[in-house]
């Protein structure tokens with residue numbers, strides 16, 4: 040699992056309020072957050088700051104679109120507190136003057152299809168779901184989502200998750216995918232109004248299934264690109280929160296901890312992975328582990344009043360990253376040291392069989 044950290048710029052209001060920026064990124068891989076308890080430092084695969092455009096962010100993610108076409112299950116998901124830039128990263132700004140990963144990926148899918156059309160025929164289909172208070176809502180059912188009781192999370196023979204009872208729309212060009220997304224977003228808005236909820240309190244899952252048929256051999260390959268905008272990770276203060284808000288927060292906490300547990304179990308190569316503990320992890324089961332390629336964005340706010348939330352998000356993300364990272368880093372360092380020693384010995388004309396590393 041690769042983990043990228045993205046720090047949004049201070050907003051106009053925050054600048055107006057004289058909020059301080061407490062995030063530093065001394066290099067491309069290190070981020071420091073100033074908290075009341077002192078400075079905390081974290082390492083990730085890449086840090087994006089306000090200097091990085093949406094193009095820059097997509098450049099580092101777009102090879103995953105190729106992987107999905109090649110038959111992998113690819114998942115790109117964004118984690119962070121409300122207002123930290125998850126939607127901006129995954130979808131873009133509201134006017135789509137700065138499109139995010141999803142619309143760029145939609146375009147890229149069809150660019151790649153075009154490049155490969157002499158050798159393969161392709162079919163592209165898409166579903167779009169929301170998970171709110173542990174309830175699945177089909178966003179492609181008009182006027183605020185379908186009857187969640189009819190939806191069931193299943194796996195096909197090859198382990199790909201599909202949602203029995205959910206609408207799946209075919210797409211033949213990027214505009215189709217954009218139109219499906221726009222329709223789903225409008226339904227999400229209606230659904231959240233009906234439930235009197237903020238959309239940031241639900242998880243959004245877009246699944247784009249890519250099937251290619253080799254025109255010579257007839258072999259069929261299926262991959263999937265899952266784009267997930269998770270619910271805001273912040274905790275709700277007990278004081279002042281309504282019963283509904285506490286229920287929401289509780290359900291979000293449960294699902295995000297379940298996701299953390301799955302990722303930990305995968306990273307430490309445990310034999311049992313607790314996917315079935317939550318609908319979120321059941322939904323993402325084919326996107327985490329196995330032949331999946333996963334990219335996590337941890338989005339953080341740079342403002343001083345969010346420092347605790349930012350530190351908490353980074354700690355969660357570090358937990359995702361750390362376990363695998365440590366192992367491979369150590370292995371790499373040892374291996375590099377061993378190879379260096381071999382080179383040195385070979386240069387000196389010595390025997391390389393008796394190495395002590």
Ligand SMILES: Nc1ncnc2c1ncn2[C@@H]1O[C@H](COP(=O)(O)OP(=O)(O)OP(=O)(O)O)[C@@H](O)[C@H]1O
Nearest residue numbers: 047048120121122123124125126127128132239271
């Ligand atoms: N990298 C960025 N550059 C410029 N503006 C940004 C950036 N990231 C976020 N913003 C702006 O900050 C605001 C909050 O971002 P956004 O809505 O993406 O947060 P969010 O984490 O998705 O929140 P929610 O959980 O409510 O959906 C938006 O107005 C967005 O346009």
